[in-house]
Amino acid sequence: MNSVTTAAHPRRARALRWAARLAVGVVLLVFGIWLILFVTKGRFLKPYFEKIATSRLHRQVRVAGDFNLYFAPFNVAFLADGLTIANVTWAPKSDFLDARHTALTVRTLPLLWGRHEISVADIDGARVTLQWDAAHLHNNWTFDDPNAPPAPFEMPVIARGTITDTHVSYTDPKLQLALKVDIHPLTATNSHIDQAVGFSGTGTLRAKPVSFSGHVDKADQMLHAGSSKLVLHADAADTVIDLSGTMPGISDITAGHYHLAVRGENMANLFDFIGVVVVPTRKYHLVAEVSRDDGTWNFTRIKGVFGDSDLTGVMGLAFPKDRLHLGADLHTQSLDLLDAAPFIGYDPKRLDALGTKGLVTNENGHPRILPDASLRADALRQFDADVRYRVGNISTRNVPVSQIDVTLNLDHGKMTLKPASAILASGKLDGSFALDVRGDTVMTDYDLRLHPTPMGKLLYRFGVEEAGTSGTLSGRLALHGVGNSVRESLAHSNGRMVAIIPRGTMWARNVQLVELDIGTFIQRMFQKKLKDPVEINCGLVGFTVRDGIANADPILIDTRKNVITGRGDFSFRDESVDVGIRAKGKTFSLFSLQSPIGIGGYMAAPHLKLVSPQLLERGGAAVALGVVATPVAALLAFIDPGNGQAAQCGPVLAGATAAAQRTVKGQPRKDLGPAKH
Template sequence: MAKISVWTVACLAGLMLLLIIIVAVFDWNRLRPWVAEKASEAVQRPVSIEGDLGVDWQWRSGALPWPHITVRNIVAGHPEGYASVQDGDMARIDYLALDINPIPLFSRHVEIPRLEIGDSRIALQRNAQGDNNWAYERKKAREDEEPGWTVDLQSIALRRVEVQMTDEARKLDMLTRFNSLDTGARDGYGMDWESSGTFNDAEITGGGKVGGLLSLREGGTPFPLQGEVSFGETRVAIEGSMTAPRGLASLDVGLKLAGSSLSDLNALFGLALPTTPSYSTEGRLLAMLDGDEDIWRYEDFKGVVGKSDLRGTLEYRVREPRPLLSGELASDLLRFRDLGPLIGVDSSGEGKGESKKKPDDDGRSQPADKALPVARIGSETWDMMDADVRFEGKRIVRDENLPLDDIQAHVLLKDSVLSFEPLNFGVAGGTLSNTIKVDGQGDVLHADMAMAARGLQLKQLFPGAESMNASFGQLHGDAKLRGSGDSIASLLGSSDGELSLALSRGTISRFLMEAAGLNVANVVFVKLFGDEQVMLECMVADFAVKDGLMRTRAFVLETEDAVVTMEGSVSLKNETLDLDIRPQNKTLRIFTLRSPLYAKGSFKNPDVGVQAVPVAARAGAAVVLGVVATPLAALVPLLNVGTDDENECSALRGDKKTGGGGDGAKAANERPAGTKKANRSPATVHEDPIPH
């Protein structure tokens, strides 16, 4: 038995020695055609070996030596039927080496502890038709087919490996060089990279580090990545990690982006951003990418464009039927000079009152005889996504003389319906509170707006007024309008609702009217009061709006010496006026007012003059105040907002002694009840004794 065991061991050792000798002296180049054929079948493209194929034995561990295989000058062509965009092969590998553990071979398993590739060039291409040369069709095994060989590749080392990426469809031509780092490198990085080329005709350079290639297979292990890319004057830097990269399950990187203008991004990403001042942004970019509802989140970012700043968190969620953009933003300063081009606002005439008449996207130009904007409001893109974004800002500047402050906005876009609930801000020392809803689902827009203005200081509202040595009042107002159309002009021209305005005690003048751009009011003021400054006790106006026609429910302007009432209508649809203006003296101390006036014509070309037929029996100011006192009493809160001063407006202090009735009283009966009247008696008034 002992002799048999000795002979058995001796035979096995002899066979092993013979095998080693055969392997050592065998000309492995004879197997190059067979190896190339099997490789071609595996990668589904022609493969040839133009250099030497060699096998050496190396003792690593265990009782058996390990074969060390080296291959020189491997050439792989493009797939059959692919139209290459450049001359040359798909891959040329100058050097390839691998070790194989011999023991698992007996169980049809190939264990490769290390694969090294050096001095190689790989060409990845996609032509203009969208066909690429890297596509690989996985063959499904038949149920009755025996299990094939399995491969376990444990590490890869790259030495001077170049990858040329050419994409005709996306105008990409990029060369990237890879080199493996030492195995002892920290932070999990496995290789570095360096790139140069063009994308959309923009020159790009960059470099960085990424994790080891094989860590891509390990779904639970973060795959680190770090890099900086430059194109023109734009710089992009990222540093972070990916998890489960094969399915791109998650991304967590710090992102920095900076450049001289946002328009420089157009060539890179195919956008249509306008020219802006220099910008920069820094934040944390997170992504959950499962293929169905991908989520991108730019978290805690801080950005600057020119002197404007923006910070917050934005999230973009891919979903059906539309993606959703949500987030919360804040800013200390936003300047239209910096950001105006991004939102389609011309800021070239900032602070100068300039207005450029440019056609809209439909070629619709502003007519010379129209004051209200006719430019089309496009809503075609509103159905591309939904939005839910909140914004808080300390200051927004378009006109340096009239900045907005304490801005609060909640922007909602859902199923082509855009709303601001609310849109509140401070301006001219007062506040504007708004809710706006615009339905863009149909061919025309349907808009609803509610606005409340409180405490707007005239001295701040109109440029140049602060230079006047005078005391100015405050403007208050309420508006509720609903209309349909595709422009500001058509929306107002079809609107229904109501509009109320009140102006508290202060000085008014021709200069103030000109500064406000109120052409009609300016002409009327000159005819009533000349060029002098006049102390205004109050002005209160109340309009009902139906199908774009504003009808006066009540209107009174009262100075220290006179009361002016107005009746008639203003057509927002036709931009025409039809107003009857009646002045009355309160005293005989200063001057005597002229006959009643009319205001007709258009907004652009108003016609203001003295009525042709004087009124024979003119009502006194006391009667006028009595008529309008009841409807105007409902507007008392507009004048009393934010002040404890007694109201000096006689029209709002009228009692039953002033009389009243007619259309003004009738209009008042249509308003909600419960408004309190002032207890003071009306001021002393006198009829104008001198007819004109």
């Protein structure tokens, strides 16, 4: 037993001696390598570095000038003059990196764990090109497998160093963004930036020029995990943007919290930058708080004005399934009429210059009022949206409008405004609007309903007294149009428009044309006001629209004294109006108007012909009679025998077409139809 133990001791001793010798040999080898590298600065490793780096990065790596790679004493020292890293094959010919001088000291221990911590960095004359491919599936700073998902851009931690004459370009074809950024000279010591990191640049965004400048203040630990203050100013397409706030570090700008102030001539220009189509606006100024959470850019505490209207709310921009989605909940307390007009296609610059006169244009010597701004159908197909917009009231001169509430949904080129509602003179207006731009032809469906609305409040500004007026007005507009603007869509529309007046009374201060009875008008004109309200049995003003032409179908109003009918049409194509209205008395009266009153001209400038050609002819006969007979004879031409036929109100209140209308005796009416007067 002792002999075995005695024999084991020499073997262990020899093993220990060999282990010690091996350790010493390894140390000597490492020291020798370190010494060789330190003395030679590792210049001989240049071809090996280029080969290994090319293999690891899947890019061609070259060093045109001096090269160092060694331990100094424990950290890795790297120097390369004329360092270039080629771009990916799908990118333009420019290199990903082209640096005149690069000197780095990399901490060894963190490097073993896959962390890139640079204690010293001196970079001069660097040109960095950052790019996305056209499909936004790959970027050129993801260096691993070319088919791997794109990685976020990460900056290494830098403790000390200088960066001079360095420029960065960034290109994103999907956003149509191309920027060139100049990094102002930067010096860092002991994890502190010695002065603000300044930058400036120019570029284009969706074919519009952009210029910007800014700096990072108090960046004590900017290149570590501390917070920094970013200040940015940008000018683009009549838009001025000021952004300031804090961010965790220069490599994590998206995790910051910022204050945004933006102003410009037209809010549509601002959203153009991100590929979102919004309605045009007059001059605006907005502020908001900006942050990013779970992939969504949030704009909260939005507050500002556009034109003479206010705006508050929240908004979010996200990219689910790599498709832009805009969500918003916005509110305007008081919406000016001129600020509402651009929503349907009127030119905000023209409105700024001309006011309400800017709603009317002159084409071929005729006034036009329907807006003709073209829809950007191609852009509407590129994003989705869910937006709710509420308005307290619209400042209008004639009809009070309040409590507007619209929900907009846009899904792959199909846009709906549903529900959409408003309070119109104490009555409710609601309906829906659908716009389909998925095909080559833009199709629009309009469907609006006016629920029973007091005529006293609705027509108060037109001379109707609320006291003594019990009548109400209901209506509906249902049209299907084809075209790339409101004007074009209505010019190629089909459908029906009706306004219905059930039994009630109307009392007016301005008695002109009341019941369209000239005798009553003359009498009441001298009395200054009505002593009795007009008693309405029922009324219907209906138009059937075929390919942009709206034919009266029918115009029929039954009052206690008269039956009022109308024929004619108006055109959405050229906006001309040609309608005749005739009143037939139910009882005998003087000066009752049997000949029609003509409403002609254009939508933007209609005119009323109180004395129609037919009436002028009859007036001429009366003058002739007055010459040869007594003055009483001159009245005979204006005598109405009282043959008006009362209306059956059922089809009237149902909004039926002219063919379905009946007299009180149930007979088809022969005084209605689409024919012109």
